[in-house]
Amino acid sequence: MPTCLYCQHGNPPHQSDCRQCGMPLPALAERAGERRQRRFLWFCITLTLFCVTMFFWLPRSIV
């Protein structure tokens, strides 16, 4: 049972907003944060692969 962070009112499961004050419940906020975290992880992986590819692909000049 998700409890509202703002008014501590208990809400039924699968409820997106608090029934008492209308603020978004923590369960959905956590899920959104998790999705954002996964997107950030994929961004890091892509960036790393790009850097490695460029490191081997670009010609290196010896100074």
Ligand SMILES: [Zn+2]
């Ligand atoms: Zn509330």
